[in-house]
Amino acid sequence: MAGLFEDIGDTLFENKTVLEEEYEPDNILERDDEIEEYRHSLKDVLYGRNPSNVMLYGKAGVGKTAVTTHVLDELQHAAEQQDAADDLYVHRYNCNDETVFSAVRELVNRLLPDHASEFPKRGLSTGNALKELYKQLERVGGTHLVVLDEIDHLEKADSLLYELPRARANDHLEDAKIGIIGISNNYTFRNRLSAKVKDTLQEDEISFPTYDANELRTILHDRAKKALVEDGYDDSAVAKAAALAAQDTGSARQAIDLLRKGTEIAEREDAGTVQDDHIGRAREEVNRGRLRDKIADQSLHARHVLEAVAHIEHDGDTPVRSKKVMATYQQIAEKRGDDPLTTLQSIRNHLEDLQMLGFLIRNEVNQGQSGGRSYTHELDMDPSVVFKRATNSTNKAKSDRSDSAAIIR
Structure with a gap:
């Protein structure tokens, strides 16, 4: 009997890894302008100055992360050669479905000495975690660049983006310096930040076109x-x-x-x-x-909002207003065991993102003489695709429609 793989012939792949997502190219092609902007934004690091904060915007797959890796690798190499530069430390963190506490806790644990116990997951506040972070940054010294990928998915990102850039001004840091590099697929993310956060960040923006x-x-x-x-x-x-x-x-x-x-x-x-x-x-x-x-790449609550619209679409009740989406969303979140968002504006923000990403169609409603703007939403795909992916992502229900429907009944 022939072996299962005996008829496998020659392969067309010389090195298949080059076509896989984790591959990091030696040379970044077709992003010279963005690299030059990045280089200019971070050059102060080589003179021992406070680093600028940088925000990168662009759709998925347009080179934001690859360019960031390339530029920071080059910057670290240059800092080692430059007498005026402090020791440079780069901390990368993916914010998808994370809280400010979990992000700060992770940074603390990366900085702790090998013999130290990890910062606890429970029992302490975000303020406690920030205090410990500043302590460890001062202990290590040098310049620290914190790369926050998918920063638009970080719950209450305002608080972190307000605290870290003001650490030296508030006397939390004396020797150590810190800068933030935020990476977002969402061009509207900055619009949601409070005025005081925008004033504090004073960031350089780099836009990555398709x-x-x-x-x-x-x-x-x-x-x-x-x-x-x-x-x-x-x-x-x-x-x-x-x-x-x-x-x-x-x-x-x-x-x-x-x-x-x-x-x-x-x-x-x-x-x-x-x-x-x-x-x-x-x-x-x-x-x-x-x-x-x-x-699957969307944040936990964005997936719940999308699933809510899918349920309403399946029942034939779309286009639908934000308030009805919120009511269905809250049932789904509670059934999944997740604390639901409580403001209508947060639901509208998610609906706006999902529309921008191509999941939803948004329709403007004529308000007549009353004026103002109002929108309804409907799904731009088959609801079954959402049900299958939503239940797989939460790993708490089967992918068929009957089990999915039971979530909101």
Whole structure:
């Protein structure tokens, strides 16, 4: 009897890791302007001065994290060579579904000496955690850059963005210096910050536009050379992956996914090269997977809000106003065992984000002579996709409609 894998032939991948999300390229292509802005914003570090705060905005897959990694690696190397620069420490933290307390606690634990006990998860306040953070920063000394990825998902981000930049002015720090680098997919995030936080941050903003087809083609050709065997792909297939991604999201991540999935399809069919047709069929598979991933990438409460709209849509009651969404959302959150958000504005913020990301359609309602603005919302996808992803994400219910419906009954 033949072995299960005996008929596996030659692979088209020379180094498949190059097409995977965790790959960090040696050279960042098509982001020279953003890198130059970044370099200018952080140059004070090399003179031993207080670092500037920096906020990065742009859709997923447009190079924010890759550029940040590249620039900070270069900055650390330069700081080691520069006599005027303090020791530089970079702390990266993903804020998705996190609180200010958990973020500060994690920073504290990273700074604690090896023999020290971890800062406790319970029993102390955010103020206690901040006090310990300042203590450890002073103990270590030097300059600290705190990279807060997905900062728009951090609960009550205002408080952290107000406290850390004022640490030296409030005499919490004397020797140590601290700067914040925030990364957000949400262009409206800054609008939600209070006036005092904006005044305190005084940040440099760097906007990352989506890539066009030519830029994506440059990036993809570079990846294809490294990832695939020689003569393992048609140039037209690379161009097609770039064009499709440019038309859709302008995301390098999507373009790379199309090339990887197209190559997998070509291998599955024992094709000698990756061709246009493989990329075309890869688009359907990638889009299905990316939609599920996009839902899973949202914060806990954003997923609950999306699920609320899906339930209302399934019942035929959309377009729906924010108040009804909030009532359904609160039932879902409580059933899941999560403390629900309590203000209508927080629900509206999530609805706005979900509309911006393409999950929802927002309709403006004519208020007549009363004026003002009012909106209704409806789902821009099949509700079953949301039910399946929502229940999988919480890991507390089955993915079929009947179990999902029971959540709000």
